[in-house]
Amino acid sequence: MSSSLLHPPSHLPPTTALQLSQQAPKIIKEAPGAISTSALQSLFAASETPELWTVYENLLLSCLRTGDDESAHQCLGRLINRFGDDNERIMALIGLLKEADAPDNATLEVVLKEYETILNKDPTNTPIAKRRVALLRSLGRVSDAVVALIALLDFSPTDGEAWAELSDMYFSQGLYSQAIFALEEVLVLQPNAWNIHARLGELLLMAAKGSPSPDASRQLSEALKRFSRSVELCDDYLRGYYGLKLITTHLLSSPQSKSKQSDNDNLALPDTTTLRQLDELATAKLGEITRRFSAGEKGWQGYDETEITAAKTLIEKDSSVTIR
Amino acid sequence: MERKWDLDERSSALVDGEKGGLTENGWPELLTPNSQLPSSSWTRGPDSRSLDSRSRQPLTTAAASNHQNVWTGSFDYWILFPITVVMILTGVLRHYVTVLMASAPKKVEQPAVKEQRSLIHGIAVRSNFHALTEPSFSARRDALTTAYETGAYLKDPDRKGQPPANPMTDPGAMDGMMGMMKNNMAMIIPNTLIMSWINAFFSGFVILKLPFPLTIKFKSMLQAGVATREMDPRWMSSISWYFLCYFGLQFVFNLLLGNEAAASQMAQQMQGMAPQAPNMFGPGVDPDKQFQTEAENLAVIDHYSVLDGVEERLLQGIKSK
Structure with missing residues (x-):
C-alpha cells in the first residue's frame, strides 16, 4: 500500500485513493513528524529519506480528494515544517489547500489574487503558475487559463505536463488542430510515450470525423499510424488497440478516395488487405485483454474497468455486424 | 636512488x-x-x-x-586520540560551517530561463524529430530556425552579435565563484591549521605499531616526517596518522551527519579532479552562437518519421512472434 503512496495519486482509481486517505491518520501517527538536524539525534533516530516527504505530499492529495481536510492540513503542516512556506512546491500545496477550503467562488477569486501577487514577484514560479491555470480552468474561465498557460509555455517550452494540459484545454474548446499541435510538443519531449501516441490518434480521429475538411483522409491515415505506433511501443495497451479497431472499422466501412493523397507518399492510407489484417489484430488483442481481465488472470488486472467495458461493447457491436 | x-x-x-x-x-x-x-x-x-x-x-x-x-x-595514545578527535570535530564543524555559508541558489530571471529552455526545446526537436510527421516537423523547424536566427529567444536581444560579457564583471558569475571560494576556504583553512598544529606539537612522533608486517615501500606512506632508514615500516608517524584520518574519516562523517554530509571532502576532491563538464549555460558562453549552431543543426536534418510503414512493422512483429 505504501508503494502506491510513492506515486503521484492522480493516477490512482478512486477506491485506492479512498483507502489511502482512510489510513491517513494512522500513517501520520506512525511516520516521524519532523527530522532532527542535530548530529547526535540523527545517530539514534531514523534517517531522513526523500520517500517520507513524497508520502506526505501524496497523502495530502489523496486526503483532499476524499475530503479529509484535517489530515491534509496535518500533512501540509509537516511539509511546511520541513521545507518552509517559501518553497515553490509547498506554496502550490498551500494554495491547493486554500482552494479546497474555499466555500464559494468569491474566496477562490481571493486565492487567485494571491497567486497573481506571487507571480508578479517571481514569474518563474512554475508550480504556482500551474495552480493558477488550474484554478482559472475550474472557475470556468478556460480562455484565461489558455492565455496563462501559453505565457508559461512561452518561457518554458520544455514542460510536457503543461503542453498536455494545453492540448486538453484546446480539445475541450473544440480546437482540434491546436490540441494536436500541443500534443505533438509532448511527443517531441517524450517520443516514446505510447499513451500520448494513442491520445494523438484519438484527437486526429475525432478531428477527421468532426469536420469533413479536405485533409480528413490525411488525418485518418495519421491517426491509424499513431495507434499502430502506440501498440508497437506497448504490446497490451488497451486504448491503442481500441483506437486501432475504431479507425480500421471506420476506414473499411467508408473507403476513402485514393486520388487526393497521391502527393504525399508517407501519409498514404494502406491498402485494404493491411487494414483488414490490422482490424483482425486489434479484434484479437481486444478479445484477449477483455477475456483475461474478466477471468481475473494475474498480470492482466491493471486495466480500467470502464475501458474494458467499452472494449467489450465495441467487440460485440463489431461481431453483430459481421453476423448480420 | x-x-x-x-x-x-x-x-x-x-x-x-x-x-x-x-x-x-x-x-x-x-x-x-x-x-x-x-x-x-x-x-x-x-x-x-x-x-x-x-x-x-x-x-x-x-x-x-x-x-x-x-x-x-602509553604516551602515544595522547597523540593518537587528540589527532583523531580533533579531526572528527573539525569535520563536523566544517559541515555546519558549509551549511551556514551556503548561499541559496540564485533565482534565474525569466528571460534567462526562456533562453535556456528554448535552446533545450530546439535540441529536443532535433533529436526527437522522428516522432513527428513531415508537415508538423517542417512547421516547427521553420519557426524555430527563424526565431533562433533573429534572436527572439535571447535574454537581451540588444546584445546580439556582441562578444560575451567578461565573466569577471558579471555579478551572477561572481556569486558562483565566491561560493566555490568559500567551499575551498572551508577545506583549506582547517586542514592547514591542523597540519601545522600537528607539525608543531607532534612532528616526528611514532605513535602506532601496525599488527601486521609491511614491505619497505610503505615507509614513505606511514612514516612521513620521520626520516629513519632502518625503522620497521610497521611503525606509523603522527603526520601519517593525520593523513590516514583525513582520507579515512569519510564514513565516520557519514554516520554522524547523514549520508549527504557537506563534509564529504572526498567528493569535493573527486569533483576537483574530474574534468569539468562542458557548461552549457555558464558564464562566457555566447547564447546567440549556440542558437545559430542549433538553427544550422535543425536545418540539415533529413526528416524521416517512425510513422512511416508502422503498420507493416506492426504486422510483421506480430507474425514473427
Missing part, C-alpha cells in the same frame, strides 16, 4: 634536529629524560621505542645510539 634517499634523510634529520629538540616542544620531562643531549642530535621519544625493539639499531647517523629512552608509558 639509495644515495639520494640517504642524503635526504640526513638533511631532513638535521633540519628536524635544528628546528629544535623536544625541549622546545613542551614535552621535555616526559620525552627526554637525558635532555643534556645536544639539540642537534635527533632524539625523539617514540624512536627510542624502536630501540627497545629487538633490532636495537641506531636510528640515523646523527642519532645518538647510546641514547636509551626509558620511557615506556
